[in-house]
Amino acid sequence: MTAHPVLPASTPAADTPFATRREVWGLPWEPRRQRAGVLNLKSCELRHPAAEELVLAAARRLTAADLLHYPYQQALRADLADYHGADPDRILLTAGSDSAVGLIVDALASEGRGLILHEPAFESWRYYAALRGVPVSGCPGLDPDLTGVDLDALHSRMAAHPPAVVVVTNPASPAGLAVPPEQILETADHARRGGHLLVVDECYGAFTGITHVPLVASSPHLLVVRSYSKTFGLAGARIASVFASPALVSYLSRFRPDSTVSSVALALLRAVLADRDRFTEVWNDVRAIRSAFVAQVLAGHPRWRALDPGGNFVTFTTGDRRAPGLVARHLDRRGVRIRSLDGVAGLEGCLRVSLADAATMREVAALMNEPAALS
Ligand SMILES: Cc1ncc(COP(=O)(O)O)c(C=O)c1O
Structure with a gap:
């Protein structure tokens, strides 16, 4: 007996040229897709102007040996x-x-x-x-x-x-x-x-x-x-x-x-x-950006709460199961992707926004505070 069941001929993936594991076909898989002009605040990548400069400087120091x-x-x-x-x-x-x-x-x-x-x-x-x-x-x-x-x-x-x-x-x-x-x-x-x-x-x-x-x-x-x-x-x-x-x-x-x-x-x-010291400054700044963003969003949504202390993201609990989906859709229409956590057990009614530079986060907070965000 094999350790993994093989794919029977009648399954949707029967056109593979070789026997495959059936249970693998049951797993969800989608390649990452970039949407032009959309700001991804879903994946918690580091989006900070100083970090961008530091990473670019690191790339400029690559040598042929790093490729050869x-x-x-x-x-x-x-x-x-x-x-x-x-x-x-x-x-x-x-x-x-x-x-x-x-x-x-x-x-x-x-x-x-x-x-x-x-x-x-x-x-x-x-x-x-x-x-x-x-x-x-x-x-x-x-x-x-x-x-x-x-x-x-x-x-x-x-x-x-x-x-x-x-x-x-x-x-x-x-x-x-x-x-x-x-x-x-x-x-x-x-x-x-x-x-x-x-x-x-x-x-x-x-x-x-x-x-x-x-x-x-x-x-x-x-x-x-x-x-x-x-x-x-x-x-x-x-x-x-x-x-x-x-x-x-x-x-x-x-x-x-x-x-x-x-x-x-x-x-x-x-x-x-x-x-590393300059990255420490970036992390300190990310914390400052976070505080300002939280204050601005909570001013518009006084019933929400931001969970502490976070990473380079903020998780808000809204107390409303509909709010995460509505806010995510509202932002998506304006070219910003965030993550509704409503489907995550224990985080019902929550949404997560990863952080970018201070000016961008002011704009994102303003969008989240628009009356249309919850309608
Ligand atoms: C908690 C946690 N662990 C691990 C990862 C994976 O990160 P990477 O594969 O980029 O190192 C992520 C990415 O979102 C994460 O949020």
């Missing part, structure tokens, strides 16, 4: 060790953290081990789990009034569940709420006691100054995923780090993620890391 030769990672790994304060043998590079999610599901959660997801979580966890037939146990992760993150229910779930990969996102996404890393240390201890592996996705950590990387050295049951897409403006370059025990890094390396991280991505990340 296979990628060598030593120099960047040494820089990352210095930047994150982690030993190089605890660092694994992947082509974006989405790839890291696929790798972790493949390498660590398959073979019946399963995933416990503190939800809402990044959609790719459930996607890759479905792709690999990995069972998922979802655990609601937010206080019902959306004032904080609840880890107690997760700890109880972990105590009752056989060893699994447990995923927490801190700061949470798409909610934006955060817990101090010391609390995550407690969750890592629950992971150790239950024989689980705790994965912390800290995609938006830099915007709130949160990192769990220093905890990895003393917690072999902890693995941290850190994207450079949002924080260093490298969403298009596709590069992220995984921090784990040297043994886990060595195991995961055997899945060969090194062959998917380009020399160009390595060189760009090296260059932007050299400008």
Whole structure:
């Protein structure tokens, strides 16, 4: 018997020239499409004029060798060790953290081990789990009034569940709420006691100054995923780090993620890391832009609330299940894409807007405050 059922001739995909896995056809897939003239405030890319200049300057420093030769990672790994304060043998590079999610599901959660997801979580966890037939146990992760993150229910779930990969996102996404890393240390201890592996996705950590990387050295049951897409403006370059025990890094390396991280991505990340202080200024400015945007939107919608502290985005709770769809449609007609979260369990009535420069956000807030936005 094969591990995966093959596609019977009668399915809609019967015209494939070779047997394929039927369950894969059931997964939703759509290529990213760019709409001319539309401002994407849905994906939390870093949209800041200073960051744009820094990334362009990094691109100008590329050399022919970055295109002609296979990628060598030593120099960047040494820089990352210095930047994150982690030993190089605890660092694994992947082509974006989405790839890291696929790798972790493949390498660590398959073979019946399963995933416990503190939800809402990044959609790719459930996607890759479905792709690999990995069972998922979802655990609601937010206080019902959306004032904080609840880890107690997760700890109880972990105590009752056989060893699994447990995923927490801190700061949470798409909610934006955060817990101090010391609390995550407690969750890592629950992971150790239950024989689980705790994965912390800290995609938006830099915007709130949160990192769990220093905890990895003393917690072999902890693995941290850190994207450079949002924080260093490298969403298009596709590069992220995984921090784990040297043994886990060595195991995961055997899945060969090194062959998917380009020399160009390595060189760009090296260059932007050299400008880290200027990125710190960008992150500070993003926080200021966020505060001004929140104040302007709440002045127009006094019943709404902005969840704290967020990343380079703001999640508003509107208290009205219709509002997110209406506002998203209103903005879409004016060339701005945002994300209605109404379909996300635990975030009913919420919407998320990722941040751009101050002037743009003033315009977006003005559009959100138009009376037509809710009609
Ligand atoms: C919480 C979270 N994790 C991971 C990712 C994936 O980021 P990337 O693959 O660009 O590193 C995203 C992207 O939106 C995200 O929001």
